[in-house]
Amino acid sequence: MFVEPHIGRSEDHAGKGWIEVVCGSMFSGKTEELIRRLNRALIAKQKVEIFKPKLDTRYDKTQVVSHNQNSIRSTPVDFSEDILLLAATSEVVGIDEAQFFDEELVTVANKLANNGKRVIIAGLDMDFSGKAFGPMPELIAIAEYVTKVHAICARCGGIATYSFRLSTSKSKVLLGEKDKYEPRCRRCFLSGQ
Numbered sequence: 001m002f003v004e005p006h007i008g009r010s011e012d013h014a015g016k017g018w019i020e021v022v023c024g025s026m027f028s029g030k031t032e033e034l035i036r037r038l039n040r041a042l043i044a045k046q047k048v049e050i051f052k053p054k055l056d057t058r059y060d061k062t063q064v065v066s067h068n069q070n071s072i073r074s075t076p077v078d079f080s081e082d083i084l085l086l087a088a089t090s091e092v093v094g095i096d097e098a099q100f101f102d103e104e105l106v107t108v109a110n111k112l113a114n115n116g117k118r119v120i121i122a123g124l125d126m127d128f129s130g131k132a133f134g135p136m137p138e139l140i141a142i143a144e145y146v147t148k149v150h151a152i153c154a155r156c157g158g159i160a161t162y163s164f165r166l167s168t169s170k171s172k173v174l175l176g177e178k179d180k181y182e183p184r185c186r187r188c189f190l191s192g193q
């Protein structure tokens with residue numbers, strides 16, 4: 001489990017921001033991990049704001065919702081730059097489904113952290129074709145802490161890092177859940193291509 005190495009309000013850490021990325025395939029528990037970290041900050045009475053791209057409307061429009069129904073209130077935004085203004089007074093900034101944001105999210109995350117905020121980003125590291133997804137590679141590069149979480153292969157029970165698309169759509173963005181995707185390991189992903 002990820003343990004924040006420099007959390008707290010001591011002199012050493014006051015005003016120092018940083019970036020955490022939680023990445024992995026679908027069904028790997030990324031959002032659950034994001035919610036776990038944010039809930040603990042909320043219990044500590046830290047000012048927390050959560051954002052997600054407007055196009056992710058799989059569940060409730062104003063909630064970051066993980067697959068186990070454990071949810072937390074969030075604000076849908078059109079552009080990553082909107083986050084700068086909306087998060088101006090928060091101490092902890094959560095961003096879900098980061099792969100769907102524009103490339104500007106990299107600059108936005110850096111600005112937030114440079115301004116002393118803890119930034120926690122969750123997103124898919126690969127799209128359905130196994131290619132890096134949106135701003136995720138750069139976010140991983142600039143983050144202080146990266147946690148890669150894994151799903152379990154729906155075919156063989158191995159460690160899954162791929163989101164295998166069950167439909168034949170070639171669109172990069174195809175919203176859906178267990179009806180459209182299943183987690184697969186490298187070998188089972190390749191055998192399905």
Ligand SMILES: [Zn+2]
Pocket residue numbers: 153154155156157158184185186187188189
């Ligand atoms: Zn497998």
